[in-house]
Amino acid sequence: MTEIFCDFDGTLTNKDTLVVLLNRYTSSDWYAIEERALSGEIDERDCLRSELALLSAPDDQLMQTLEEEIRPADGLKELVQLVREENWRMQVLSGGLIRFSGSLWRKWGYGDIPLYANDHDRDDDGSIRVIPAITPRIKNLCNHCKRWHLEEAIKRGSKVVYIGDGLTDFCPAEAAHVRYAKGTLLKYLQENSLDVTPFDSLLEVVEDLRTFKVKG
Ligand SMILES: [Mg+2]
Structure with a gap:
């Protein structure tokens, strides 16, 4: 089987959710x-814990x-359509926060595609406290170990x-066996x-995957 794993912020979206929130609700200190x-x-x-600790506006406002x-x-x-046509499996791996990215994802009508x-x-002063994704960690570098999901797929022979x-x-x-990046x-x-195929628009990825036909 072919399994497609996608980052969320900036990959499946026009802008990074956390960048938007940090720019709007904190000083530019977060960039340091x-x-x-x-x-x-x-x-x-x-990095994520320090940046999000700067945010204290309520969730509904964010x-x-x-x-x-x-x-x-x-x-x-078009990407989702191709995945469905080819009977591939797709999972979205976000380094952000499920209550925000997950909510947008469901609103856009993709709730049947898993997003992790x-x-x-919130801490007592109202600042955001990150609760790391519950998935196990391979290298223990990130709050959400995206690599774990890929390793499991590779174990499945995908x-x-x-x-x-x-x-x-x-x-x-x-x-990954095949990479698209910007x-x-x-x-x-x-x-x-x-090895990597650069892209600016997901439409280029879809076009490449169509010709490449990564059959699992
Ligand atoms: Mg991203």
């Missing part, structure tokens, strides 16, 4: 945290902002395709001499 993670000074666990700002990426509809992410709670764009995609993309993920894979 992001830079420390991209340079390897801190890992994604500390969700309203996301509903105004976040749209499905061009080509998402972190959860969150051919694994990964589509992503950012820091939490580095580790799972390494494990943003910092593309740079990382190229720097590490791993």
Whole structure:
């Protein structure tokens, strides 16, 4: 079987949900945290926890902002259609928060496609506290170990395709048989001499998958 694993923010969406919220509701200080993670000074666990601790607006306000700002990426509809035509399996692996990404995903009508992410709670001062995804961890670098989902698919004998764009995609993309990337993920894979097909729009991924026909 062929299994398609997709990052959510910036890959299946027009914008990154957490970037939108941090830009709207915090000072620009969060970007210094992001830079420390991209340079390897801190890992994604500390990065996400530190960034989200800066957010204290209530969930309904944050969700309203996301509903105004976040749209499905061009080509998402076509990607899902191809997956269904080919009887492939698709899973969405988000490094963000399930109450936000999951809510958008269901609203867009894709609730039958599994989406996994972190959860969150609130500290006494109202700031967001990340509750890491419950899935086991391979390298213990991220709150949500996306790679675990791929390793399970590989154990099932599946051919694994990964589509992503950012820091939490580095580790799972390494494990995939076929990779599509943009943003910092593309740079990382190229720097590490791993086979990757660059893309700007998901429509290009769909076109490539159609001709490639990754039959499982
Ligand atoms: Mg992303």
